Amino acid sequence: MERGSVSINFVRKAVAALERRGRPANSVLTRSGIDVSRLDDDRHRVPAAQFSRLWLLISALLDDEFFALDSRRMKRGSFATMSRYTIQAGNLREAARRATTFVNLLLDDAQARLNIVGGTASLCVQTRADAGLPDPIFAQETLLIMLQGLLCWAIGRRIPIEQASFAYPRPSWWDEYQLMYCGELAFSAPQTALSFDAGQLDVPIVQNEDSILAFLAQAPGNIILKYKDSTGCAVRIRRHLRHTPIERWPVFEHLATDMHLTASTLRRRLEREGTSYREIKDSLRREVAVSRLIDSQDTLAQVATAVGFAEPSAFHRAFRQWTGVRPGDYRRTHARRGGREPLRPKGHTAAE
Known part of the structure; x- marks a missing residue:
């Protein structure tokens, strides 16, 4: 993710696996470095490294790398075996097929597949409606995270997602998906899938047995963050722009x-x-706009100026394209989540 952190919503869903098995969650959260007192704060985020430690601890306690979300356990070591099997492929197409086949052998109620229609490829996941899973949405989210992270690493770069679709209504943490996947989101869709240019399927696998040990040593943190080349052009550009005034x-x-x-x-x-x-x-x-909308008393016009828009109307259009909602609505929604009224400077009215 852009800031290397994870929404507290995913932490709550992860520890629910312990609670379902009658295991105490607070000690595991503390060992992960996560502040238990912030668990109910919807605006709180935790570093990816802490969520990674939490995932590993829960996996060890339950002997299940899938948070007890399926009627069959994904026993410890399953992801490592799947990774080794996947990188024996020649390109992304075969790697995706290997990874999804392996998942389908491991799990009963959550399944995955690669669909190719015309020039669009889709990495699809689904859960059985009649399985009575404790959290089918989190099961689909977790499976997508695993598969996308593994495949990005296998080809040595991020797979450019054109659209992320979800077969369930928009959750309260929906804006997190823009950091995880892309800006084009669709909810209550026919299927949960990540769609991308089918031409990417010919990209060769660049990892091998020599590189997999380092990958597995860093997992699952590196699949949460997806593949990121710290020396790549995108990282260098982001670093430069963050230290340069927008204008x-x-x-x-x-x-x-x-x-x-x-x-x-x-x-x-x-x-x-x-x-x-x-x-x-x-x-x-978007990062600057969201931060100012939630944590400052700037008017919407001031936020627009801060992110480089001369006209507030242009900022409103751009923000809605980025997030799917108007900036004023975003501010009010996230103020409610934080347990406080929206910040309004003098002269600021609800109509503004």
Whole structure:
């Protein structure tokens, strides 16, 4: 994720696995470094490393790497075996088929498959409606996280997701999915799936037995965050823009020159990393906008200016495209989650 953290909603869902088995959760949270007192704070986030430790501790206690979400356990060591089996493929197409086949052998009630229709490939997951699972939504979320993280690592780059669809109504933490997957989200869809350009299926597998030991040593933290090349162009650009006032962000051609690359070379490298300059800028603008809407007393016009929009109407359109809701509605919703009234400076009215 962009900031290397996880919504507290996923922590609550994870510890529910312990509670269903009559195991105390507070001691496991403490051992993971997670503040138990913040468990009911919907706005709280935990570092991915802490959630990773929590996942490992729960897996060890239950001998189940799938949070006891299926009638069959995903015994410890299953993910490592699936990873080794997956990287024996030649390209992403075969790797996805291997990974989904392995999942379907392990689990009874949660299943996965690769669909290809025309120029679109979809990594699909589903749960049996008649299985009586304790949390079918979390089961689908967890399976997607596992598969996407493994496959991104296998090809050595992020898979650029064009749309993420979910076969359930929009949950309260829906905006988290924009950090996890992409900006194009669809809820109450026919199936839960991550859709991407089918041309990506020909990308070769770059990992092998020499690199898998380091990958497994860092799991599941590295599948929570997905694959991220710390030396890649996208990371370098984000780092540069975060330390540059928005009004001084360079145009793409000047940025390429500063990086000692041609514009076409930089564009190709960003495409290989599954992103673009516009997506990077939008992601950073969204971060600033969300932070100011929730934690500041800025008016909406001031927030618009802070994220580089001369006209508030343009900011409203962009924010709705990023999140699916209007900025004022976003502020009110998240203020309610935090247990307080929306922050309103002097002269600010509900109509604004």
